[in-house]
């Protein structure tokens with residue numbers, strides 16, 4: 420069993436800045452889109468969580484790759500809206516009737532609609548599995564490209580070292596590693612251009628467009 424420090428490639432006495440640097444590097448190295456494997460990538464996420472939480476001893480209920488089982492979750496109904504639509508229609512993010520307006524407008528399914536997020540699916544992953552291309556870059560909690568604004572419900576993030584507390588207070592979450600924690604959710608995706616998020620981004624993936632592939 421590798422220690423979380425081995426997985427991240429750092430010494431046990433590495434300081435916080437070194438841990439974050441190593442995490443960002445390993446996320447990119449192991450990402451499936453960059454030649455890594457899903458297991459390796461998940462092992463890096465898990466190792467980072469363990470180092471942050473101080474749980475850096477021998478693994479308990481992890482498998483040989485240090486991958487912990489995700490807890491079972493119920494299906495979640497997610498109503499989504501593309502942030503770019505707010506600009507197009509001059510709608511306000513704080514408008515209580517925002518989702519009703521979107522529903523009434525007959526928008527393209529890529530911009531507004533509902534998806535069911537199954538247990539063991541991250542929000543971004545669920546959108547992609549339904550044929551949508553929401554923005555992302557690292558997929559590892561290390562940038563803000565995949566940020567969403569949670570308007571109702573809650574999205575639980577096992578890993579976040581990029582969003583400051585004031586962003587979290589405003590309901591900003593990461594869709595790449597966020598898992599729904601409520602039965603119903605309303606989210607605005609593609610909020611990466613909002614003030615404060617732009618400077619937290621990484622260079623985008625090639626297909627940085629929020630359009631349905633189907």
Ligand code: FES
Pocket residue numbers: 554555556557558559560561562563564565566593594595596
């Ligand atoms: S894509 Fe980088 S944090 Fe989600």
